[in-house]
Amino acid sequence: MPEKKIRVLIAKPGLDGHDRGAKIIARALRDAGMEVIYTGLRQTPEMIASAAVQEDVDVIGLSILSGAHNTICPQLMALLREKGMNDVTVLVGGIIPEADIAPLKKSGIAEIFLPGTSTQDIIEFIHKRITR
């Protein structure tokens, strides 16, 4: 029987429109055999949480470059808990100052990928984390 594909939601929260990274990751994960849903731009935490539930994803990848991560991430994590999505792996990619990394991880973000990360590293991380 074919293995069930890992389902990933790539989301671009906040007002920023710089979607180069989000699109590259979406395509790289798809090329690596995952099922990828890309939300498009300017998603609120509510929209992302609802999409995650509806699409029943294993992983949420947030692309944030604008400095709004400390507002967006805790809101999203709270909403996911409310909706009972306790097992979903939430990853953040983008421009995140060093000082913010530990607090974000404490809030439940599984990993933070900074500029310069290869797509292969992200794929390997997801494969290790989501074992079927």
Add this chain to the structure above:
Amino acid sequence: MNDKSKSTTPTAPSPEVSSAHRKPSAREQAWEKNTLQPTLDKNPERQAEFTTISGHPIRRLYTPADLPDWNAERDLGFPGDPPYTRGIHSTMHRGRLWTMRQFAGFGTAEDTNQRFRYLLAQGQTGLSTAFDLPTLMGYDSDHGLSEGEVGKCGVAISSLADMEVLFDKIPLANVTTSMTINSPAAVIWAMYLAVAEKQGADWKKLSGTLQNDILKEYIAQKEYIYPPEPSMRLVVDTFEFGVKNTPKFNPISISGYHIREAGSTAIQELAFTLRDGLEYVEWGMRRGLDVDQFVPQLSFFFNAHSDFFEEIAKYRAARRIWHKAMVERYGSKNPRAWALRFHTQTAGCSLTAQQPYNNVVRTAIQALAAVLGGTQSLHTNSLDEAWALPTEFAATIALRTQQIIAHETGVTNTVDPLGGSYFVEALTNEVESGAWEYIRKIDAMGGMVAAIERSYPQREIAEASYRYQMALDKKEKIMVGVNDFVSEEKHLDILQIDETVAHRQAERLTKLRVERSNDGVARRLNALRTAAKSADNLMPFIFDAVKSYATLGEICDALRDVFGTYEEVAIT
């Protein structure tokens, strides 16, 4: 997803390589046989193929055989004369150095006003304003969607009251100001003109640049509000208003910068930007504006990426294409409409978060390419910008980089020092013909608005950006400190945006809404809505609304009521 148009999308034009009709001289053939071949037999080259950062193939050696039909008088000409390959002024940087214009903006208007005054005191010669994301999207600082974004990526400007603080003690009659704002550009420009009026500055003498390039927003940066048609109408309104009222102000900066940052190749950056330029010219002409009157006020903005010669070729080709298009497509008779003037910014996407001090070196080399390419104004990025907005320390080094190029290197002593180089001339030709191929494709689609609606440029850029990422992942392209030459990191002190900015902005807005005449505001917003439904030029209505202290969000909402909003078809 949403991949419907894929089958109808043409593929990228293949870059023209000069080897096709190459006829090397007898001497060159003898060199290949007697000198080159024995070397290659003993020591093969490091790679099978050498390419630019954009993937454009580069030959081992360029000789007269690479310029078979090239005519120095016709294709190179003289600086200040068509086709402007060597620059748009006869003396170029011997006569006047480029404007050193560092993009700055963060926090509140007070914070940015202080940075502006610091930069002017350090010898910067023009101002450039970065606005925060809520401002770029036409939301006030206290709007729900602004949460977490106020003052982060630029300065928060929600009303004329903020603008007055932003330019406090800066005489707008004597400084040129660039404002990076697009969808709400007409509103921000009206605020700027209102401040100038209050200072007693003559609008006819005001000089500066509004970015106001909505097409590249749909293509690359994605900070759009309204659909393309009404957005283009707003842009043309600013052209029409500018021709009459502010003859020295550039109402637009047609920008390739963001297209390149989104991952395009150099040829795509050039082609899409110039095709955007032609689109604006055509919309202006359809309004009844005279090409020879409004086109001289259009300015351009390019990226300076790391591939040194490819960038220089791009700037030279840009001038040649624009001249040809103005004369041949539109029959322009005014040489001021033929000469492409441009600002340059070094490539933000080339900066690395790893070993950030290396960014000073990257930026210096990119800036040098812009100068050798004949730029009119330049922003050099700061070393810490892969992490945050720059600290004063980092911004100062970036400005000093330009001053070192201008005053120590000697590259400004002569005009177009690379002119006549076999390589640079051949590459200029190839970049030019690659761009023309794209321009013709977009013409065939019915123009840039039509091409954007079928996601053509967006898809071409996404493809190029993915190819480059794969080349980095496979180490076919190297980024020092990222996929090779990795070493231990040192801690970098970065700029922290004070979390009280949003509160201070919200308090100021609450106060404003109490103190102004709300009846007056409502009346002017209604007048704007009515005008938006007509064919009237909206600038006077926006100006009236701004002066009544209607907020940016209120004015943009009035236009949202009439124009609606735009959602893109997301491609991945």
